[in-house]
Amino acid sequence: VKDELDIDLQKQIMAAFDSNTKLLEHLVNALFTGTLSTNYSDPSGPSDAEVEAVGSICAFLHVMFSTLPLDVTMTALAYRTDIVPALWNFIKRCHENQRWPYFSKYISPLPVDAPGWLLPVSVFCPIYKYMLKIVDNEEFYEQEKPLSLKDLKALVLILKQALWQLLWIIPSHTSPSQKALPNPLGLKKMSIDSLKSQARIGLSELLTQLQDWNSRLPFTAESDFYSQEATSENFVSQQAILGNTRASEIIKLAPFLAPFTIRVKIFTSQLANSKQSTASHSALTRHRFKIRRSRLLEDAFDQLSLLSEEDLKGPIRVSFVNEHGVEEAGIDGGGIFKDFMENITRAAFDVQYGLFKETVDHVLYPNPGSGLVHEQHLQYFQFLGSLLGKAMYEGILVDLPFATFFLSKLKEKSNFLNDLPSLDPELYRHLLFLKHYKGDLSDLELYFVIVNNEYGEQNEEELLPGGREMRVTNQNVITFIHLVANHRLNYQIRGQGRHFLRGFQKLIPKEWIDMFNEHEIQLLISGSLESLDIDDLRLNTNYSGGYHPDHEIIDMLWEVLKSFSSDNQKKFLKFVTGCSRGPLLGFEYLDPKFCIQRAGVPGLEEHGDRLPTSATCMNLLKLPPYRTKEQLQTKLLYAINSEAGFDLS
Numbered sequence: 001v002k003d004e005l006d007i008d009l010q011k012q013i014m015a016a017f018d019s020n021t022k023l024l025e026h027l028v029n030a031l032f033t034g035t036l037s038t039n040y041s042d043p044s045g046p047s048d049a050e051v052e053a054v055g056s057i058c059a060f061l062h063v064m065f066s067t068l069p070l071d072v073t074m075t076a077l078a079y080r081t082d083i084v085p086a087l088w089n090f091i092k093r094c095h096e097n098q099r100w101p102y103f104s105k106y107i108s109p110l111p112v113d114a115p116g117w118l119l120p121v122s123v124f125c126p127i128y129k130y131m132l133k134i135v136d137n138e139e140f141y142e143q144e145k146p147l148s149l150k151d152l153k154a155l156v157l158i159l160k161q162a163l164w165q166l167l168w169i170i171p172s173h174t175s176p177s178q179k180a181l182p183n184p185l186g187l188k189k190m191s192i193d194s195l196k197s198q199a200r201i202g203l204s205e206l207l208t209q210l211q212d213w214n215s216r217l218p219f220t221a222e223s224d225f226y227s228q229e230a231t232s233e234n235f236v237s238q239q240a241i242l243g244n245t246r247a248s249e250i251i252k253l254a255p256f257l258a259p260f261t262i263r264v265k266i267f268t269s270q271l272a273n274s275k276q277s278t279a280s281h282s283a284l285t286r287h288r289f290k291i292r293r294s295r296l297l298e299d300a301f302d303q304l305s306l307l308s309e310e311d312l313k314g315p316i317r318v319s320f321v322n323e324h325g326v327e328e329a330g331i332d333g334g335g336i337f338k339d340f341m342e343n344i345t346r347a348a349f350d351v352q353y354g355l356f357k358e359t360v361d362h363v364l365y366p367n368p369g370s371g372l373v374h375e376q377h378l379q380y381f382q383f384l385g386s387l388l389g390k391a392m393y394e395g396i397l398v399d400l401p402f403a404t405f406f407l408s409k410l411k412e413k414s415n416f417l418n419d420l421p422s423l424d425p426e427l428y429r430h431l432l433f434l435k436h437y438k439g440d441l442s443d444l445e446l447y448f449v450i451v452n453n454e455y456g457e458q459n460e461e462e463l464l465p466g467g468r469e470m471r472v473t474n475q476n477v478i479t480f481i482h483l484v485a486n487h488r489l490n491y492q493i494r495g496q497g498r499h500f501l502r503g504f505q506k507l508i509p510k511e512w513i514d515m516f517n518e519h520e521i522q523l524l525i526s527g528s529l530e531s532l533d534i535d536d537l538r539l540n541t542n543y544s545g546g547y548h549p550d551h552e553i554i555d556m557l558w559e560v561l562k563s564f565s566s567d568n569q570k571k572f573l574k575f576v577t578g579c580s581r582g583p584l585l586g587f588e589y590l591d592p593k594f595c596i597q598r599a600g601v602p603g604l605e606e607h608g609d610r611l612p613t614s615a616t617c618m619n620l621l622k623l624p625p626y627r628t629k630e631q632l633q634t635k636l637l638y639a640i641n642s643e644a645g646f647d648l649s
Helices: 007-019 023-032 048-067 070-080 083-097 118-132 137-142 149-173 192-216 233-240 245-253 260-277 279-284 293-304 309-313 335-348 377-394 404-411 417-423 425-435 477-491 494-504 518-526 534-539 552-563 566-577 605-609 629-640
Strands: 287-292 316-321 356-358 364-366 449-454 457-462 541-544 594-598 613-615 620-623
Touching: 023 048, 023 070, 048 070, 048 083, 048 118, 048 192, 070 118, 070 477, 083 118, 083 149, 118 149, 118 192, 137 417, 149 192, 149 245, 192 245, 192 518, 260 279, 260 518, 287 293, 293 316, 293 335, 293 377, 309 377, 316 335, 335 377, 364 404, 364 494, 377 494, 377 518, 404 417, 404 494, 404 518, 417 425, 417 477, 425 477, 449 477, 534 541, 534 552, 552 594, 552 629, 566 620, 566 629
Parallel strands: 287 316, 541 594, 594 620
Antiparallel strands: 356 364, 449 457, 613 620
C-alpha cells in the first residue's frame, strides 16, 4: 500500500463515480444492509456483525475522504444512503452501554487503546455536517429528519464529551512514543494523528452547526454545549488569557465549549491588551475632525477613511459644525465622539441611504444593488466596516439589528438553505417545493440560471458554466437548490461583504470574532437582550448637582423605574445611553458611568414642571426635583416616549 492512491487508479475511481452516481451508494449499502439498523429498537450493545460492518464502512470512507474530492462523495452518502441514522444508532447504543469496540484491525496505525468512538465519529460528523447544509427547517424541526430532536440533545452531549477529550484530556495523557507511532504500512493519511485531526475538525464543525440551529429555535439547553471544565474563572485568568496552548486551541477550534460570558471576558481582555500596545502611538497622534451635521456621513467618510489601522485604534476627537457654519461649543473628552458614533451609524445604515436593505423581519443586510445607488459604494462599505469595528473596539453599543446571514460574513463563513427564509421566504418555499417534488422535475423545464432584479433591471445569470442548457432533474435538484441559495445569500453580496470585512478587521481581528456565533456577535454590537437589571444599574450610578444615593428624589426614581414595563425600561435606557440594551457583563462596564444630575437651580421649585432631559453622549440623566412620585413618573414616561427630552448639546 502506497502513501497515495496511484494517479491512474484514482482517475479510474473518479470516472466510475462520474459514470455511475449510484456506485458509492451501492458500495456503502452493501457493507451494512441487513446488519445495521436505522431504528433504535435494540438497546443492548452492538453485535460482532454490527461492529464488523461499522469498522469496514468507516475504514473505507475514511480513505475515501482522504483521497477523493468531498463533493463527489458527500451528496451520495448524505442523501442516498441511511448511513447517518445507522451510524447514530450504533454510536448511541455504544454510549448508553458504555462499551466501545476496538477498530484497530480495520486501520492498522490505530492503537488498541485509542477511544472506540474515534473512527465512527470521524466519519459520522462530516457526513451529517454536509447534510445539514441542505436540510430545511421543516425537516429539522417538524419532521425531525434525519434525527429526532430528543436524539439531537443526546448527540450534542456525546460529541461535546468526545471533543473535550481530544482537545484537553488525550493530549495530556499521550506518551511521546505514542505520538511517534510507527506506521508499518506507510499510510500517512491513515495515521492516528490524521484520524484525530479529522475527528477534531469534524466534531467542532458539526457542533458549531448544531449550535446555529439551536440559536434559531432551541432543541436543547444552551449550557449543553458547554464543557464544565471551561466554565470556571480559572480557565480565563490562568489559561486562555495567559496563553496556555490547549486552552487557546479550545477557544480557537471549539469556542462554544466555554460559556458566552467567559468568551466575552477573554474578548474584553484582548481589547484591553490591544489598547495598551497602541497607547504610545496614540499619545503622539491626536486626530480631531470637524463634521458638518448637515453632511455627517460624507464628511466622516472623507476624513476618517484616510486614517491608518493604528490611527483608528487611537482616540478620535470630533467637533460639530452647525447649519450656519459655526463650530459648536464643547470639548470632546469622549462624549461627543460617542454622540457622533450614534448619529453616524443611524444615518449610514438607514435603508433610505441605499447601502443596506431590510428583510421582512426588519434586520439589515447589504443592498445587492448598492452600486446602482452610489458610485463609491464599495469604499463606503469598507468605511462602514471600520465604523462598526470602532464601536465594538471602544465598547459603544449601537442599535443595529443585522441579519445573521450578513453577520456570518464577519466570520468569513458561507450561508446555506436554512438561512434563506430570513432573506427571501418566497424563494425558500419554491425551493422546498422542488426538493420534495414527487414527479419528474425535468417536465418543469427549469435550468441552472437565476434572474436578478434590482431597481427594475433584470438580468439572467448562469449558476454553472453552461447552465442555460442544463435542465434541473431529480438527480441534480439538490445541487440546483444549493447553488440558488448560495447565489442569493453569498454571491450577490460578496463584494459588499468583502469590503465591509476589510474595514472591520482593521480593528477586530478574525480570531477574536471567531469566538462567537452570529447571534452572539449581535449581542456584542447591541448589548444584552435580557430585561434591564435596575438594581445593577443603581449600584453603578454616579450623582451630581446635589443628588446622592439616599436622596428622596433618587429613591422615587428607582421605585418608578422598577414599576415600568420591560418595554418602558428599555426606552428609558435608550433615552439616557442611546441604546436600549445594557452591557453584556453588567453596568459596571458602561463607559462613562450612568450619572443622574439635578436639573435647574436648587431652591427654585418651578423647575419641577420641566421634563427630564438626557445627554446620551455622557450617559447622563438631567432630572428636575419633582414633588411627588406620580409627577416624576408622568414626566419621565412622556420624555422617554418622545424626542422632547433629548439634549445633545
